[in-house]
Amino acid sequence: MVILKNIIKTETEISAEYFPESDEPKGFMKMRLADGEIIEHKGSVYSMAPAHVKRELVRLAKMENPPKEKNVVWY
Numbered sequence: 164m165v166i167l168k169n170i171i172k173t174e175t176e177i178s179a180e181y182f183p184e185s186d187e188p189k190g191f192m193k194m195r196l197a198d199g200e201i202i203e204h205k206g207s208v209y210s211m212a213p214a215h216v217k218r219e220l221v222r223l224a225k226m227e228n229p230p231k232e233k234n235v236v237w238y
Contacts, residue, residue, distance in 0.1 A: 165212045167219060167233040176202065177224045179233075183212040194220050211237075 164184040178193035190206020223229040
């Protein structure tokens with residue numbers, strides 16, 4: 164599980180801080196809406212969390228007004 168907080172969507176990008184369930188440090192991801200490219204990422208690259216964060220940001224980007232917080236669960 165990973166918790167996304169401070170989700171911000173503008174006309175050109177979407178970003179969020181993320182907090183993995185395990186002892187991993189928090190991270191931050193910013194994605195360009197036009198092509199889905201990650202333009203900024205801070206966090207562990209050896210974790211499963213960033214892949215799930217990106218997938219959720221793609222989904223949230225399709226919303227007019229995405230929530231400010233979101234829990235992402237996978238199994």
